[in-house]
Amino acid sequence: MNVQSTVNVGPYIIMEEISEKKRLIFESALDLIRERGFHGAPMSLVAGNAGVAAGTIYHYFKGKDDLIRELYAYNRERVIAIVDKAAGTGATRKERFFNIWNQLYEFYNQNDNVLIFFEQFLNSPYNADKSPNHLRGTLYSFFQEGMEAGEIRQVKPELLIVLTFGSVNSAAKLNLFSQVPLDQSDLRDAVEILWQGIATG
Amino acid sequence: MNVQSTVNVGPYIIMEEISEKKRLIFESALDLIRERGFHGAPMSLVAGNAGVAAGTIYHYFKGKDDLIRELYAYNRERVIAIVDKAAGTGATRKERFFNIWNQLYEFYNQNDNVLIFFEQFLNSPYNADKSPNHLRGTLYSFFQEGMEAGEIRQVKPELLIVLTFGSVNSAAKLNLFSQVPLDQSDLRDAVEILWQGIATG
Amino acid sequence: MNVQSTVNVGPYIIMEEISEKKRLIFESALDLIRERGFHGAPMSLVAGNAGVAAGTIYHYFKGKDDLIRELYAYNRERVIAIVDKAAGTGATRKERFFNIWNQLYEFYNQNDNVLIFFEQFLNSPYNADKSPNHLRGTLYSFFQEGMEAGEIRQVKPELLIVLTFGSVNSAAKLNLFSQVPLDQSDLRDAVEILWQGIATG
């Protein structure tokens, strides 16, 4: 099955497999965009680095726009899966929050091409309305329930969501791209700053 | 004196004047990039919307790269000027922090073309090393002095800087581009969350 | 017996059978070319609309050129068959001429895809020398004999042939593609105009 999407299999949401060719094209595009931006990722190069002919991409995607958008949807699912999994691990809400933050950080840190791609995509005309994403879903419930339990400050959940993603992104970019690498202690600082701000008392 | 740069005049950092034509070109480029991305801002359109001929741009800029980079430098100065000014207003450190955050938010909220441009630029190949910016300067001293005074948590100042900018950006984008507009109360929440996280006791 | 050609079987010229697949491919190509021109009839679409795979066409034709040329040859035979049949029906030469003209008109009127295809083909590089067709054969003899019998004006038979086909085509295209539909009376006008011009006395 080539269409990237999700299916419900028992209690878990899993990503359907994507064809090997599609994965190669995704990987190639992701790396090129990270390295050279949308403009520096012509279809010919995406194809070349993926080891396929230029025309082959058009069997899997309607065009460059479609490729970019599917690339985003695919990686968005990866991030959602990380949040979903981390949100289920930990005894306390605080522990679960720390797990979410740390797992996201770890993911971006090891997949800086996704991090860069996301930021390029979200602020580009490909993402027509430039709306932030992930505003619904697990994280929304996580914060809402925390507020109901009196553990989280009464704030619009969407605000908490974007502050969380913003915090992870800022830390990851600082570590990856500046002369200021972050060690474990710095990361604890970063997540504690956020938690202390959003937790009650 | 067309080259955009900064000079120290007594205690103030001021921006040198830029020619009217340059300003028109900047404005045109900023709007086009916001609306259509780098890819949708060809020099001919930048020129057209600025009311000049295509060739004219090349009297002011070496090429498109140069234009983009100068556009960034110019707006970076605007942001620095806002931080510098806000950092000097307020009785307490907390007040000054709130002013900085709010002034930045206000600026991005009223200049979403700058916000979008920044995010596109910083993650693009134009910004070769993708290094976050603003890591030195007024904000650095602001946090450092706060730590020395025991009012700010002992954390790498660069981390505090990116978290601050990240927080402002996240809030501004949420307000501008989502279906979740932020009112004054939400904004107070946002800045308080951050301050509570970085302030001691 | 897939190769399309003609054989003489007794007094009749008959078309050899063509395979069902070939017929489907011909029909598909004819309709696509009529609707979208050569340029809008890619092999993949021809195959798709014929209900076969792209590769299958290459079992029946050497390539697109070959397909087009065979398509022409096939329909040329259909037209020749119509002329041949009509030329044998009618008591007088005039009656037979009217039958030829009317049968041709009827054929084109009911097969506008053939009409359009012919005009596209004959003026295209597929028909390298752009030579008009049907210059020999039944119609040639028909006119020659008419001249010998003193019933037809002494003119180069080829001229009479192209004027006849031109007259039928012009009328059919007027009826099919303009806002000026032709009724039975108009058709009689058309053929009478031609006959009055070529008949003696």
Add this chain to the structure above:
Amino acid sequence: MNVQSTVNVGPYIIMEEISEKKRLIFESALDLIRERGFHGAPMSLVAGNAGVAAGTIYHYFKGKDDLIRELYAYNRERVIAIVDKAAGTGATRKERFFNIWNQLYEFYNQNDNVLIFFEQFLNSPYNADKSPNHLRGTLYSFFQEGMEAGEIRQVKPELLIVLTFGSVNSAAKLNLFSQVPLDQSDLRDAVEILWQGIATG
């Protein structure tokens, strides 16, 4: 003035001048299409044979479609001008008809690229409705007045128009592209056949 169109200057309809570059591009396209068809006339070749760069064409035409359509409109005007001029020369209606037919024949005979282009264009998807052209205008009035004067058979004028053009085209193509060249006597035959058919008495 670059836009090809017509203006009324006193009693004459004249064609506005078109720019030299445009004329070169038209000429190049016409020759290539004649020689190789639409498919064999890529923009790069059209440009090359016109002595301009590929991009230059796009200063004068929106795209290939636009070029083709303007090419048609331009040559259509040339043909209309010929008819208009010839229709005004000659003492009798018959003389004028002969002049129209002969001038048209002469034009196509000397501009076979126009003849071939017309036939390709009219039957192609460029001419979306495939409607025959020239159905109104000078020729329409010519036949209508002839009928009112009792000199021309009572027939739908549009039918007479397409028969006239069809007759000229058939003769020109026979002469140009077959092994049957037409001499002056043949041409007189051709036009007399038509006139005898459409004239009364």
Add this chain to the structure above:
DNA sequence: GATGAATGAGCTTTCATTCAT
């Protein structure tokens, strides 16, 4: 015979840049 994924040459078109005016 039949398939359709894969190929890659070649198409139309865009656009940063130049330069004669």
Add this chain to the structure above:
DNA sequence: AATGAATGAAAGCTCATTCAT
């Protein structure tokens, strides 16, 4: 300084054709 016609490299994409299955 200012113009904008002209350039031509390079982009996205199509499609006739092949070939492993």
